[in-house]
Amino acid sequence: MRLIVNQPQAFRFEVNRAALVDPAIHELEQRRIFDRCWIYVGHESELAAPGDFKTRAVAGRPVIFCRNGENQVRVFLNTCRHRGSLVCRSREGNAERYTCFYHGWTYDRDGALYAVPGQSAYPPNFDKAAFSLKAPPRVEAYRGFVFLSFDPGAVSLDEYLGNAKEYIDLVIDQSPSGEMQVIQGTQEYDIRANWKLLVENSFDDYHLLSTHSTWLDYLKNSGVEMKRPEKGEMLPAHGAGKDLGNGHATTDNVNFRGRPVARWIPIYGEAAKPELEKIRTELVARLGEARAARVADTNRNLIVFPNLVIADGSSVTIRTFQPLAADRMRVTAWALGPKEESATARAVRLDSFLTFYGPGGFATPDDIAALESVQQGLASYREIPWSVMSRGMAKEGEQLNTDELHLRAFWIQWDKLMSQ
Amino acid sequence: MKEKQGTRKTGTDPIYSQVTRAEIEDFLYQEAALLDAWKLDEWLALLTNDAYYRVPSNDRPESDPGGTLFTIADDIARIRSRVARLKDRNAHAEAPPSRTRRLITNVRIVEKQPLRVEANFVVYRYRSNDDARQYVGRYRYLLRREGGRLRIAGREAILDAMELASLGAVSFIL
Numbered sequence: 001m002r003l004i005v006n007q008p009q010a011f012r013f014e015v016n017r018a019a020l021v022d023p024a025i026h027e028l029e030q031r032r033i034f035d036r037c038w039i040y041v042g043h044e045s046e047l048a049a050p051g052d053f054k055t056r057a058v059a060g061r062p063v064i065f066c067r068n069g070e071n072q073v074r075v076f077l078n079t080c081r082h083r084g085s086l087v088c089r090s091r092e093g094n095a096e097r098y099t100c101f102y103h104g105w106t107y108d109r110d111g112a113l114y115a116v117p118g119q120s121a122y123p124p125n126f127d128k129a130a131f132s133l134k135a136p137p138r139v140e141a142y143r144g145f146v147f148l149s150f151d152p153g154a155v156s157l158d159e160y161l162g163n164a165k166e167y168i169d170l171v172i173d174q175s176p177s178g179e180m181q182v183i184q185g186t187q188e189y190d191i192r193a194n195w196k197l198l199v200e201n202s203f204d205d206y207h208l209l210s211t212h213s214t215w216l217d218y219l220k221n222s223g224v225e226m227k228r229p230e231k232g233e234m235l236p237a238h239g240a241g242k243d244l245g246n247g248h249a250t251t252d253n254v255n256f257r258g259r260p261v262a263r264w265i266p267i268y269g270e271a272a273k274p275e276l277e278k279i280r281t282e283l284v285a286r287l288g289e290a291r292a293a294r295v296a297d298t299n300r301n302l303i304v305f306p307n308l309v310i311a312d313g314s315s316v317t318i319r320t321f322q323p324l325a326a327d328r329m330r331v332t333a334w335a336l337g338p339k340e341e342s343a344t345a346r347a348v349r350l351d352s353f354l355t356f357y358g359p360g361g362f363a364t365p366d367d368i369a370a371l372e373s374v375q376q377g378l379a380s381y382r383e384i385p386w387s388v389m390s391r392g393m394a395k396e397g398e399q400l401n402t403d404e405l406h407l408r409a410f411w412i413q414w415d416k417l418m419s420q
Numbered sequence: 421m422k423e424k425q426g427t428r429k430t431g432t433d434p435i436y437s438q439v440t441r442a443e444i445e446d447f448l449y450q451e452a453a454l455l456d457a458w459k460l461d462e463w464l465a466l467l468t469n470d471a472y473y474r475v476p477s478n479d480r481p482e483s484d485p486g487g488t489l490f491t492i493a494d495d496i497a498r499i500r501s502r503v504a505r506l507k508d509r510n511a512h513a514e515a516p517p518s519r520t521r522r523l524i525t526n527v528r529i530v531e532k533q534p535l536r537v538e539a540n541f542v543v544y545r546y547r548s549n550d551d552a553r554q555y556v557g558r559y560r561y562l563l564r565r566e567g568g569r570l571r572i573a574g575r576e577a578i579l580d581a582m583e584l585a586s587l588g589a590v591s592f593i594l
Binding site: 092215334 | 510512513589
């Protein structure tokens with residue numbers, strides 16, 4: 001089955017709607033996408049001390065994301081080597097050892113099988129060393145972002161991320177120490193839609209005016225200045241869509257919204273003004289005018305293929321999503337901020353987050369409604385098999401954030417992996 | 421805040437010591453009726469000028485929004501903006517508005533001055549083409565008397581679900 005039509009000369013790009021509906025395609029992409037790519041696990045800052053752990057689902061598998069006794073980050077499949085039960089059933093905590101409650105097999109923080117109750121009944125060929133907790137074949141990190149891959153032959157994470165690193169670096173440059181931190185409080189919610197619709201939605205700025213008019217009104221009514229769009233553009237500020245290779249892509253926008261680093265808007269309150277000026281001054285002193293402006297006066301929504309979004313807009317959110325079925329996903333989202341940021345700056349960051357993002361924000365609920373509405377409409381995919389995605393195709397040079405080059409970049413990589 | 425300064429003494433002011441659970445219940449039921457009827461302007465009139473409305477993240481139910489990511493952490497200005505948004509037909513997540521039905525029970529006066537009240541809730545929420553959803557949890561209210569009437573100075577809705585999961589978004593006022 002042809003899943004995309006990509007004819008640049010004919011200015012045609014279409015996505016087969018079956019890719020968003022068909023359970024067989026959903027099954028296939030678990031193997032061809034999620035078993036091959038680097039998949040986001042978590043951020044090192046979520047684990048503060050030796051023995052800290054979090055359990056979560058990554059690429060459909062239950063994993064333990066933890067630190068060993070030497071404070072090194074480890075990832076294990078959360079399944080007992082005896083009968084398969086979850087070895088750790090808590091969401092988070094700190095552990096000396098992991099004990100499976102079913103028959104009592106106990107593992108240490110490096111995954112080694114430490115104790116087996118009644119071990120003498122096993123035959124002489126029973127070797128404890130052969131029953132360690134299994135780690136995914138590959139676990140690597142880039143500047144605190146930890147990924148796994150189930151493909152032992154995968155290229156290094158560094159090579160995989162490629163041009164996306166530049167955009168991750170822009171986020172990390174917000175921090176004077178170069179260390180960003182996941183802030184406590186997790187938003188975890190389901191959307192009754194195919195996960196690839198959230199990929200599109202996360203950096204499709206074409207929908208901003210129609211889906212988020214109430215958010216734009218909120219900013220305007222709160223005193224945020226909105227310029228009239230330039231000729232040929234739709235939004236108050238110029239923005240580009242960029243293909244970063246390997247299926248990664250981003251928007252790269254001149255900022256018009258408030259940003260905790262560092263553009264004050266009246267919503268933040270007069271009291272926060274000096275704090276944001278201080279952040280700005282530090283940024284310029286550390287990075288120089290040009291780089292400081294790049295960090296603070298542009299914003300970006302980055303997709304790391306296939307299912308990690310780093311949105312650096314009204315705040316920074318890390319968002320990853322696990323497909324639960326062809327028509328359902330679970331989203332997990334966190335706020336990210338400089339480790340050393342002051343209490344005032346942290347409060348502004350979190351408040352600004354909630355103006356837009358998350359299940360109670362002024363924008364995300366309408367995105368969820370849009371995706372669920374799409375999924376319902378796609379029930380007629382046999383009658384209307386194709387979705388058009390050709391915005392900007394006939395244009396020379398730069399592509400706008402309201403064009404669809406960046407969406408196509410994702411789909412082209414997805415299609416490539418699905419057909420090999 | 422002005423009124424509070426005048427009443428903060430060692431003893432309990434009679435306007436607070438005489439408050440009864442029945443009075444609180446009537447007040448909470450009235451609030452629930454307004455929210456279920458989407459009479460949002462009338463609901464706003466129940467709030468003080470410094471009121472807050474919060475829904476903490478499910479994994480950090482006992483936290484402060486200054487240092488923890490919440491689902492909702494509105495001050496009064498944001499509450500008013502939220503209501504303005506919900507009344508706009510372009511608030512797509514609530515257009516048309518959900519049908520909700522709130523059951524409020526186990527009302528307890530926790531402290532009389534300041535007047536702190538807790539209650540359990542179940543909010544059933546229905547939309548066309550969607551599964552019924554049940555939001556279960558407890559409310560934590562900070563109430564105040566203004567001109568003899570009870571007013572809401574703060575309300576926090578703490579969900580029991582371990583994660584929002586199938587509850588999805590909290591797009592209406594919980």
